[in-house]
Amino acid sequence: MKRIVVVGASAAGLAAAETLRREGYDGALTLVGAEPHAPYDRPPLSKQILAGEWSPERLPLRPYADLEALGLDLRLGLAATGLDPAHRTVRLADGTRLRYDGLIVATGVRPRRLPGAGAHVLRTLDDALALRDRLGPGRHLAVVGAGFLGAEAAAVARGLGARVTLLEPAPVPLAHAVGERVGRVLSGAHLDHGVDLRTGVAVREITGDGVLLADGGLVAADEVLVAVGSLPNTDWLAASGLTIGDGLVCDAYCEAAPGVYGAGDVARWHNPLFGVDMRIEHRTHAAEQGMAAARNLLRPDARKPFAPVPYFWSDQYDMKIQAYGHLRGHEEVAVVAGDLAERRFVAAYRTGDRVTGALAVGMPPKELRRWRQAVAAGASWDGTVPDGAAVPAEAA
Template structure:
């Protein structure tokens, strides 16, 4: 591609901010616009379900950079301006403000949107947790309530259930799967997470679907597939997220569970993607992957920026992610396919202090540590060297 006179980064979260900052660090001096659909300064999302919900952080503490940092880097912020369309031929982006903005280089970092149930989201007290506004609204309702039902026992749901329990609420965690986080970590770790929550007073209704949200105007209960109704002052729906790609419909850009990219995060001529929205070919694991974790947002933002500037280096990380629940810090490195065999290498699951290796085709493809950070760091190399 030709010279870059203007680069537009769509998505003002961790991946987008990192992309913009990396472009400047790597010597790019042209026009640089960061477009975000929210009106607030870009912020970090992982603390929302933990520190912000628990009340140990004020929402302002999640802000990634002060306003002055963007001006100092010559980054033009377009906040409160959602992207609504992309014209690849004309190299223009349509914004919700009615404006059209041209680009020579584009990085898509629009992240994900929360999945919802097909019913009940118009009731007061029913929440999703994706934005800082969501976190503030949910915390406000929790502080005024006695009981909460969390629908979904993945990372977000389990963390939020722990935070709500620490606030003193009566908490019930519901999921159609038999154990929390059984995907990706398997039965043994899922059983240990379930035991932790039960010891802390969280009620588990696992292997059970949600069929209705009850109430008139405000939620009063959650109907389950076994016919029971759980009373609830508040409901958090944490059933996953979908890539925010609707604005790309009709653009011709390849979209399939995210923006489909090659190993360099390139989706089309002059167009790259980074963070939760990117589905790229990871040569280390030999397939397409999309990773919804914080470290990947930073690392992929850096890679996309450098490759847009011409580096063309394949992005081949072993993903790193973590979850904090009660006194447990669970950290994971690599991938955790359903067919992998889990082997406890250090410590013991019963003691909730261990490192486990996940093996597929005779190779260590993932390592997991539960309150054993130092040993996990030592064992990460097994994943990196398994190619």
């Protein structure tokens, strides 16, 4: 290959570029990023950056000298606007057409928005700084969506002295992912810290005065953060002929089409470890998939399926939440260590007859590692989980 183009200059794209060089590729390598910033870390945006504990200078994933050493044709502040696989060209917002022999798509996601205007979202450095400047004692923040991002932002805002109202359409936040019992435990931390948590609430639109609810009520607030999920950045691929379905659809090798691979939040690929298609929006996963896509692109005759045990973490108040595996769609949950009431526990998750996930709150890493090993090994549920620990998913 003479030229490889990586579209997306965040964790997945940078990992792909570094892997290509590390694996011996010495041809032309272009890294395209829609943001003007050099590749930076996103998880701290809703934690240390929003809290004012870090300055933006701590965010870059690599020192500039390390980027220079990669010999990149770095195109920052330019979004990709089109792809022509037949002619192997990527079109950029300034009209430039980049020819490629190999392509890695790592364009990530963008926040979902709600009707109305004036709400904050939290995806980029600029988003985090804009919200940070509006928080503090005497301010009232309404957060729409009590998933992990909304929960982290609510926790930080409370720590800054702001009043927080957290609005969630589901009866129990995060129950679809972690189960009702675990969801209630995590929600309880917000109540303990003075958050006005309202569940089963539908939002109509954002107004200049706050959040207008579907029943006509108004949640007045100084600032509104919308954290209701994200959309894969695939619009630029609409005329490409590639398969799009909640992301760029890829096979088990992360390949979307001949010479075109996907990585990170935008990629929906078949994970053979679990036998299902999945798209994952977590920092560790993005880097791992960027590396896997790069290796498979570079050595098509020695490709390996990408079959990771996904990992994510979240910091909320004094809770360190960590999880491995595929928790969604589980059928049973078992508390296998610790105590839910103390918010120090490990919960294991079953799908079919296998252990498919584990989540820990406030526990030493070794308590969770053995459950990661069980997930990776496809361990049977009955042979791994103690009798009497599990409850059906509908009661979990």
